[in-house]
Amino acid sequence: MSAPVLTRPGAAPAPASVAAATRRRVRGASRRRLVVLVLAVLVVAAFAVTLVAGRTYYPPADVLRVILGEQVPGASFTVGELRLPRAVLALVAGFSFGLAGVTFQTMLRNPLASPDIIGISSGASAAAAIAIVTLHLGEVQVSVVAIAAGLGVALLVYSLAFKGGVAGTRLILIGIGISAMLDSVTSYVLSQAAEWDLQEAMRWLTGSLNGATWDEVVPAAVAAAVLTPLLLGQGRNLAALRLGDDTASALGVRVERTRITVIVAAVGLIAFATAAAGPIAFVAFLSGPIAARIVGAGGSLLVPAGLVGALLVLVADFCGQFAFGERYPVGIVTGVLGAPYLVYLIVRTNRAGGSL
Amino acid sequence: MTTEHSLTAEELTLGYADRTVIDSLDLAVPPGRITVIVGANACGKSTLLRSMSRLLAPRAGRVLLDGRQVHRFPAKELARTMGLLPQSPLAPEGITVSDLVGRGRHPHQGVFSRWSREDDAAVASALEATQTEELAERAVDELSGGQRQRAWIAMALAQQTDLLLLDEPTTFLDVSHQVEVLDLLTDLNAGRGTTIVMVLHDLNLAARYADHLIALADGRLHAQGTPSEVLTEETVRAVFGLDSRIIEDPVSGRPLMLPIGRHHAAGAAGEAGKAVPARAARG
Numbered sequence: 001m002s003a004p005v006l007t008r009p010g011a012a013p014a015p016a017s018v019a020a021a022t023r024r025r026v027r028g029a030s031r032r033r034l035v036v037l038v039l040a041v042l043v044v045a046a047f048a049v050t051l052v053a054g055r056t057y058y059p060p061a062d063v064l065r066v067i068l069g070e071q072v073p074g075a076s077f078t079v080g081e082l083r084l085p086r087a088v089l090a091l092v093a094g095f096s097f098g099l100a101g102v103t104f105q106t107m108l109r110n111p112l113a114s115p116d117i118i119g120i121s122s123g124a125s126a127a128a129a130i131a132i133v134t135l136h137l138g139e140v141q142v143s144v145v146a147i148a149a150g151l152g153v154a155l156l157v158y159s160l161a162f163k164g165g166v167a168g169t170r171l172i173l174i175g176i177g178i179s180a181m182l183d184s185v186t187s188y189v190l191s192q193a194a195e196w197d198l199q200e201a202m203r204w205l206t207g208s209l210n211g212a213t214w215d216e217v218v219p220a221a222v223a224a225a226v227l228t229p230l231l232l233g234q235g236r237n238l239a240a241l242r243l244g245d246d247t248a249s250a251l252g253v254r255v256e257r258t259r260i261t262v263i264v265a266a267v268g269l270i271a272f273a274t275a276a277a278g279p280i281a282f283v284a285f286l287s288g289p290i291a292a293r294i295v296g297a298g299g300s301l302l303v304p305a306g307l308v309g310a311l312l313v314l315v316a317d318f319c320g321q322f323a324f325g326e327r328y329p330v331g332i333v334t335g336v337l338g339a340p341y342l343v344y345l346i347v348r349t350n351r352a353g354g355s356l
Numbered sequence: 357m358t359t360e361h362s363l364t365a366e367e368l369t370l371g372y373a374d375r376t377v378i379d380s381l382d383l384a385v386p387p388g389r390i391t392v393i394v395g396a397n398a399c400g401k402s403t404l405l406r407s408m409s410r411l412l413a414p415r416a417g418r419v420l421l422d423g424r425q426v427h428r429f430p431a432k433e434l435a436r437t438m439g440l441l442p443q444s445p446l447a448p449e450g451i452t453v454s455d456l457v458g459r460g461r462h463p464h465q466g467v468f469s470r471w472s473r474e475d476d477a478a479v480a481s482a483l484e485a486t487q488t489e490e491l492a493e494r495a496v497d498e499l500s501g502g503q504r505q506r507a508w509i510a511m512a513l514a515q516q517t518d519l520l521l522l523d524e525p526t527t528f529l530d531v532s533h534q535v536e537v538l539d540l541l542t543d544l545n546a547g548r549g550t551t552i553v554m555v556l557h558d559l560n561l562a563a564r565y566a567d568h569l570i571a572l573a574d575g576r577l578h579a580q581g582t583p584s585e586v587l588t589e590e591t592v593r594a595v596f597g598l599d600s601r602i603i604e605d606p607v608s609g610r611p612l613m614l615p616i617g618r619h620h621a622a623g624a625a626g627e628a629g630k631a632v633p634a635r636a637a638r639g
Contacts (some may be wrong), residue, residue, distance in 0.1 A: 013481035017489060018473070021480040024492060025471060040395065205401045233467050240462050249411055251515065252435030252463035273516035296450070 001342055032299040039294075039307035043091070047316040050087045051079055054322065089212040090313045090330070092181040094287075095228075096273035098309020100266035101284025102229055102291060102301045106238050107262055108168035111345055114153075114285035117272045118175025121279035123153030124271060124341045128204040129186045131341040143219070143275035146204070150271035153178060154263060207331030209279030209317050214274040223272035223273075226305070227265045234262050235300045281331045282338020283309050289341070312337075360387040361437060361518055361551065363408065365440070367417035370400065370407050377403045377576040380417065385519075385568075386460050390545050390552045392562040395572035396596050401555040402443065402523050404572070408553070409440040409521050421519075429567030435463035439517040441508055443524050453507045454492040460514030482513035485547075486540060509540060520544070522554040526561070538565045563587045563610045571595050589610040602636040 009224040051063045053339045067084070101114040127149030131137040137145065161171035161210055175314055185206065193201055203210070237258040245255050270284065290312075291304035316333040363385040370378040373614050377400040381435040385408075393401045393463065403561070406412040410420050410426040419426045426434060447456060457533075460482065461475045483489040486506040496507055498615075505525060512520055542565060544550050556562040562569060563583035571578045571586055573595045579586045592600040598615055605612035 013477055013484050017480035017484055018477050020485070020492070021454065021476040025458065025476065025479075028455070075542070108577070109448075115463040236462060236465065236467065240459060242448040243456075243459060244442065244444075246406075246411055247438070247445045249431075250409060250435060250440035250442070251459065252432035254431050316390075 011352040021091040028114075028296070028299060032295055035295050036303055036307065039304060039311065043307055043310050043314065046311055046318070047087050047091060050090070050314060050318050051083050053318075054078075054083065066100075068314075085214050085217050086209050086212040086317070087314065089209050089217045089220065090317050091310045092217065092224050093209075093273040093277040093280060094283060094310035094313030095306040096220065096224050096309070097280060097283040097313070098287030098291075099228060099302055099306035100269040101230060101286075101309070102288030102305035103238065103262055104284075105288045106301065107241055107259060108171060109242060110168045110172060111285075111289050113168055113172050114288070115266065116279060116282060116284045117179070117342075118172055119153050119157055119179035119182060120150050120175075120267060120270055121228070121274060121284075122179040122186070124150040124274045125204050126182040126186045126189070129189045129193075130200050132201045132204070133189050133197045138196075140216075142204075143216075146275045147271035150274060151267055153182070154267040158263065203278050203329070205278070205331075206329045206335070207274075207278035208329035209277055209313075210329060212277070220272045220276040222239055225267055227269050230265045231262065231269075232302055234258055234265075235302055238262065238302075239300055248290055277313075278329075278331060280313060281335035283334055286334070286338050286341060287312060289345075358550075359518060360419070361422050362387060363438075363519060363551070363553070364420045365404075365417065366420065368404075368407065368414050368419060369416040370403050370412060370498065372403075373414050375413070377575055378572075379409070381575070383570070383577060383580075385553055387549065387551050388545075388549050389567035390542065390565060391554075391568040392566035393553070393555045393570045393572060394562050394595070395578075396557055399572045399595075400575050401572055405440075405521055405523050405553065405555055409438060411440070411442075427598060432463040435517070435577070437517055438519040439512040439515045441512050441520070441522045442615065443527065445508055447504075449497060450495050451497075452493055452495055453488055453499070454479065454483070456496055456507055457488075457492075457510045457514045460511040461565075463515060470618065478514045478516055482510040485544065486510040497534060500533075501529050501538055503531070505529060505537055506540065509537070510574065513544070517550075517553045519553070524557060524611055526556065526557050526558070534561060541565070546594070556596070557585065559592070559613050562607065563612070565609050582614055583610050587613060 011114050039356060048063075050059070052058055052060055052084070056074075056078060058075045058079055063079050065072050066075050066079045070219035073080075101116070104113045104115055104118070105111050107113075107258040124146040128142050128146040131142045131145045131255045155173060157175045160178075163170070190198065190205075237248070237253045240251050240253045241255065241258065243251075249255050273334050288301055291301045291308045294308075295301060295304050312334060313330060317330040320328040322332045365381055365383040368378060368381045368383070369376065371472065381404070389463060393404065395401045403412060408426070409415055410419070410429070413427060421429065421434070421438065426438075456477050458475070458502055461471075464475065464478075465471075480489075483492055486509055488503070488506050488510050491503055491507065496504060498506060509525070512522075520541075522541070538561060541552055541554070545552050558567075565567050566583055568580065569583045569586040570580045570592050579596055587602060589600055589602055592598055592602075592613055599621070600616055601614045602611045603614065604610075
């Protein structure tokens with residue numbers, strides 16, 4: 001290799017080089033746009049299929065009339081009361097999990113740092129199990145308790161991991177430990193449960209969209225509508241954080257402030273979605289890496305990961321209902337998909353410090 | 357061309373937890389020049405650099421950029437004036453050189469603002485200056501150490517700051533790549549007038565490339581000035597606890613430090629020319 005002879009660094013760049021830079025950037029951006037578009041189309045398609053198909057088929061025209069508020073015999077109940085809230089919940093919960101998951105993974109520069117691995121989901125589950133089995137609370141109170149517990153655990157893990165800044169690995173290990181503790185609490189509570197409570201409590205462990213009602217969907221949808229723009233506004237700061245805290249700070253990012261904003265928004269998304277649908281296993285964990293594989297390394301993964309999450313939940317729920325002889329909750333299907341990936345990731349991370 | 361900025365430290369005291377690393381240090385970085393900070397391991401060189409770029413808040417005293425405390429600057433405004441390349445920056449897996457360099461535009465962009473022609477021009481100019489244009493579409497983690505360091509410097513250049521701080525930019529590089537990186541920084545200083553402050557391990561490279569040399573010992577400023585003023589046998593003994601001889605570097609005319617270990621002490625005490633025979637006679 002020859003020692004490079006520098007073109008005068010003070011000189012203006014050659015127009016051809018500027019054009020090349022523009023070309024490279026536009027190519028990357030248009031690829032990202034295309035990926036987002038394709039994912040969005042797939043999500044809409046999956047959404048439409050779950051409304052139209054099922055035990056009974058309703059023609060798209062009927063479904064559309066139901067959505068527009070007309071009365072259609074049969075379809076009004078099945079589509080309007082059963083399928084539509086379920087599909088909307090799948091969409092909202094999947095998007096929330098995907099977006100929150102990739103936010104954590106990006107911020108902590110580690111794919112293991114997703115909220116379902118570091119104890120936030122376990123916290124919500126344990127609190128919900130106690131609320132149902134021990135305290136016999138009603139549905140709304142259970143949700144409130146679960147959301148509060150999710151936020152509480154996030155705060156606990158963060159403060160335990162804080163030591164003049166937060167290192168990703170320390171936070172992950174503390175999170176995994178807390179998560180294991182909370183899981184054993186949940187197991188104990190369930191072992192004490194009466195049979196009729198068990199059914200309801202189990203939902204909080206696997207995640208299920210069964211019997212989704214508008215009352216559950218609306219809070220999660222509102223939370224997503226408020227918190228998503230907040231997170232997207234931090235997109236560039238998050239991207240800079242991936243270069244390390246020092247570099248990000250040198251680029252003008254207020255590191256701790258960004259981190260706090262992002263954690264609050266992401267935990268809020270997780271908690272509200274969990275309150276509505278239970279901790280659908282591994283969706284937060286899987287969506288980011290899948291999105292990274294599709295989009296490539298350079299661009300922001302926030303929106304693509306949210307879309308991947310929505311698609312995962314829609315498809316997994318549909319498969320869980322109709323692909324097998326029995327009906328399975330969506331969390332079982334995503335769990336079967338996610339567990340092998342977790343093992344793969346741990347094996348790979350052990351070999352070389354991996355990232356997204 | 358750049359505008360001149362003053363960067364000074366006043367009675368700066370820095371530390372971690374219960375340990376004081378820098379103790380009441382006064383310092384003025386000469387604008388438009390290359391300043392190199394040297395010192396023994398753990399003498400606080402990197403800590404000082406981190407504090408000047410406000411990564412570390414001072415215990416006492418202050419760092420002033422153009423008369424204003426760096427810790428009071430709006431984050432992005434500071435980042436448009438002063439860039440920093442930390443010792444071991446992290447490249448996200450698979451990121452291309454051109455994406456990495458583009459990140460340097462962060463302080464020039466708003467939350468949702470689009471990329472401008474100016475951004476493209478800054479990236480292109482940074483790639484040209486560091487000769488990384490042909491690497492633009494390669495992944496950073498596939499590059500050799502020297503190429504990777506050039507890519508990171510390109511990122512800092514895209515930031516278009518008048519001041520650039522670098523924490524040991526030559527670590528882990530072999531000697532030819534060390535020289536390559538330091539030549540690049542010298543070109544940058546000469547071509548754009550960029551004020552450069554860096555920490556270097558190698559005293560002889562420091563003496564060769566510095567306009568202004570700062571020697572730290574035990575958290576205090578031991579000596580500062582031109583390399584010939586600072587790099588003396590006394591300084592080396594005080595700062596590193598090492599006996600040495602200083603001769604004139606036949607290549608650059610700057611001082612060149614030759615360390616004297618226990619095994620070569622006899623030769624150094626007498627004439628320089630006798631060092632080799634003395635050892636041969638003993639062996």
